[in-house]
Amino acid sequence: MRYLPALVVGASLGVIAGIGGYTFVYAKGASYLTNDPAACANCHVMNEQYDAWLKSSHHAVAACNDCHTPHALVPKYTTKGLNGFWHSYAFTTGDFPEPIQITGRNRRVTEGACRECHADMVHAIEGVPASADDSVSCIRCHRSVGHLH
């Protein structure tokens, strides 16, 4: 039985891949790699945000990823990966604040997205901030453009 160890390792990997693969498909894992906003409401936690976005002013021009991920490829998928992990972790354990809140990192990403699309506008109104916290925040006043809650 020289091949026993190899067989055991192979079978184990197969079982993991099988159950893992099924879990991935069952949980619609592939949908999270797309740009489809419906994927963000797969688990229903984001239902209110999704419903509100459907009626929002930015609905026709921006989907979830346009505001909540950076636009370059590597930062975009890094952000998706980080949020994917932490959102799954929070939803599975049920350990998250209610009402759900945006994190500091994600807020900065969103602010960045506003400034990128509206660059012509914001260049004209943004002065030199005295400190990092002191700069003008777009979503402080325009909180409802994407979704109110």
Add this chain to the structure above:
Amino acid sequence: MKLKPPALVLLTAGVTMLVVAGLTALLMNIREHKEEARNPFFRVVTLTDDTEDPEVWGKNFPLQHDLYRRTVDQVRTKHGGSEAQPRTPTDADPRSIVAQSRLEEDPRLKTMWNGYAFAVDFREERGHAYMLDDQTFTGRQLVTPQPGTCLNCHASMYLTYKKLGGGDIVKGFEAINRMPYAEARKAVKHPVACIDCHDPDTMQLRVTRPAFMEGIRALKASQGVANYDVNTMATRQEMRAFVCGQCHVEYYFKGAEKRLVYPWAKGIRVENILDYYEEVGHKDWTHADSGADALKAQHPEFEMWNQGVHARSGVACADCHMPYLRQGALKISDHHVRSPLLNLSRACQTCHRWTEEELKARAETIQDRTFQTRNTAMDALVALIGDIKAAREAGVPEPQLQEARRAQRRAQFMVDFVEAENSTGFHAGQEAVRILGQAIDTARQGQLSLRPPVGR
């Protein structure tokens, strides 16, 4: 180091076991969440329009039922809430725990209500779970025989109405009003229950109290809407306030048949209600010190909320007192009805993005200001009552007391409209202080009417 094949097999099996166990746990968790999202409830019993017992409803809706049962809590907020106080049970009153006495906290209330049963026993309200016991055993029952009408808002009434009225809830309502309290008490079993607000088939909200149906119809008629039928014409969001407004309102018992009436035919503000009482010539009792035809306002939360910015923005009672609550992938409304100050994150932060401390401080600022003005108004009222009493004892003829008595009647109702209202002004901060301002002026004007003009 080199592992021998058996050790390698064991190690691989162990690692695989852990990974597969984790994956399966995750898979099951995802499945559970999917099921929760698909099935808002499981129908294990059939609920009909004759199912009164909340325990039975709780089999289909265990989460809501568990929360509903939590209204037994006794927690204080800065200006409200109840404290559990031990007492020695007696044959007449078997309660071993009651809420603190408001009369002992503020003896001015005794002066205000002198001659009325409220001057004998008046305690801080407890949660919904206690509504029936606290009314059955209040000391007020011993002072004045109470009518069955009181039960309209202290018990689950829908089935009782149906039984007494032969299927017609309005007839049942009239029957219960005519009974003495002790007799009517035997016709009810539970404090407010599921069926008082929910349709058993669809779970939609519905109004079951004839007094509210009639009151809101009269109010809408005063606003130019004829034949308003609340159960077919109100929106879903309106119903989230109307079901609470079935009881959290000002009312009086009309005529010998003791019909429960909400005095809204001229409007819902305090002056409209006073005008209505003038027109129908109603008084709750004759004040023992002054002889005035006095009025007692009762918990006008619905009326006060109607004057506030939250009502104006379309925020209903349930949005803050029964905010949404997440259970896994399921969202339900919190049936543990309580002060939003005890549930700030869900009640306020859904709309107001500030810290809990900040939101609490804002609410308490409104309440502190209202409470301070309420104390000023209470002093003015007590001073007026003292003046009328002194004038009576000094033998001032009756006709010369009339203006002061009328001022007492109005000022007292206004003070009570804020005092008896269970938000210490929060439901409509400016309106509460405006009413108290009117009350202070009216009470002082009443005192002036008893004084000789300066210079004579």
